[in-house]
Amino acid sequence: MMHLSFALQKDIFIGFFRASMLGYxxxxxxxxxxxxxxxxxxxxxxxEEFSDILAIGNxxxxxxxxKMAGYIGYRVGGYxxxxxxxxxxxxxxxxxxxxxxxxxxxxxxxxxxxxxxxxIAPVVGVMLFMLAFNFLxxxxxxxxxPVVVGLSVVSLIAFELIGLHPAILIAALIIYALVxxxxxxxxxx
Amino acid sequence: xxxxxxxxxxxLIPGVVGYxxxxxxxxxxxYEVVQRYGWMTTPEFGEVLALGNAxxxxxxxKMAGYIGYEVGGVxGAVVAIAATVIPSLVAMxxxxxxxxxxxNSPKVKRMTTLIRPAIAVLLGVLxxxxxxxxxxxxxxxxxxxxxxxxxxxxxxxxxxxxxVIIGALSYGxxxxx
Numbered sequence: 622m623m624h625l626s627f628a629l630q631k632d633i634f635i636g637f638f639r640a641s642m643l644g645y646x647x648x649x650x651x652x653x654x655x656x657x658x659x660x661x662x663x664x665x666x667x668x669e670e671f672s673d674i675l676a677i678g679n680x681x682x683x684x685x686x687x688k689m690a691g692y693i694g695y696r697v698g699g700y701x702x703x704x705x706x707x708x709x710x711x712x713x714x715x716x717x718x719x720x721x722x723x724x725x726x727x728x729x730x731x732x733x734x735x736x737x738x739x740x741i742a743p744v745v746g747v748m749l750f751m752l753a754f755n756f757l758x759x760x761x762x763x764x765x766x767p768v769v770v771g772l773s774v775v776s777l778i779a780f781e782l783i784g785l786h787p788a789i790l791i792a793a794l795i796i797y798a799l800v801x802x803x804x805x806x807x808x809x810x
Numbered sequence: 811x812x813x814x815x816x817x818x819x820x821x822l823i824p825g826v827v828g829y830x831x832x833x834x835x836x837x838x839x840x841y842e843v844v845q846r847y848g849w850m851t852t853p854e855f856g857e858v859l860a861l862g863n864a865x866x867x868x869x870x871x872k873m874a875g876y877i878g879y880e881v882g883g884v885x886g887a888v889v890a891i892a893a894t895v896i897p898s899l900v901a902m903x904x905x906x907x908x909x910x911x912x913x914n915s916p917k918v919k920r921m922t923t924l925i926r927p928a929i930a931v932l933l934g935v936l937x938x939x940x941x942x943x944x945x946x947x948x949x950x951x952x953x954x955x956x957x958x959x960x961x962x963x964x965x966x967x968x969x970x971x972x973x974v975i976i977g978a979l980s981y982g983x984x985x986x987x
Binding site for chain 1: 895961
């Protein structure tokens with residue numbers, strides 16, 4: 622394991638560096654890019670594991686991108702992996718911010734910057750939407766469309782109409798799944 | 811020394827009580843930075859936030875790094891970023907370690923399938939907010955054009971997101987300015 626670690630650490634760094642440097646709109650907007658790197662490019666996790674990690678991340682406070690990066694880095698490459706993933710997610714963008722802020726202040730209201738901001742938003746939207754659709758399609762295979770549509774509609778009403786905090790609904794679903802006994806379950810856990 | 815302690819607290823609290831990722835914790839950071847410690851005025855904070863949003867990467871750590879650096883130099887930046895990142899990450903690792911121990915239990919499997927639609931809805935709502943932003947900024951025609959083109963590029967032509975994102979940024983700089 623140890624002799625592999627340099628190449629692995631390099632991959633972890635590159636994966637999270639790419640996701641972070643391409644992610645516009647803050648950490649949550651970066652999630653599809655993290656998914657692309659860790660599930661598709663490097664295959665460290667499958668879709669189930671990724672959505673579990675994302676769900677647990679959403680039940681906890683704090684920034685989501687660094688939680689995902691730190692945990693996935695740790696799981697793939699131990700404490701060194703955690704450090705690589707966090708450094709790649711955080712440091713480059715912080716350094717750019719500190720270095721460029723005096724330059725950028727002059728261009729703040731420039732139409733070029735406005736145009737770039739407006740053009741990137743729909744692309745981020747498409748990436749988020751595709752990941753959402755991908756998750757729905759996969760849970761359909763396990764639960765069937767009626768249950769998936771039911772759960773989705775309940776979630777949508779809870780988040781958007783009632784204004785229930787997502788963390789509360791996800792925590793409630795987790796507790797329900799873990800506590801309720803299923804009839805055919807033989808083992809005591 | 812007291813300055814570093816204040817930086818630590820100012821970024822620890824939003825990281826511990828702020829749910830919904832970095833962007834959701836921005837108002838809490840503003841409260842600490844502007845109201846409680848007076849390191850910046852509200853317009854200054856707004857300016858830094860706008861610039862931070864124009865750059866890639868997570869926003870909470872960019873704000874922490876920049877404000878920490880302004881207040882306490884390189885060590886200040888390290889303290890502010892650590893306070894933002896570490897507490898929630900430690901909780902995340904502990905919780906997932908517990909869960910992984912029961913990975914093969916049918917209950918954990920059921921949990922995985924039950925929460926996925928809720929996560930999908932959350933991502934869908936986020937997607938909708940980005941479409942709305944673009945509709946307000948660039949109008950309906952440009953939004954539809956960019957949505958269709960980026961969908962085809964990503965899903966049909968399997969172009970790497972890096973090129974799609976760079977392409978969109980260039981398009982915006984040339985045609986939407």
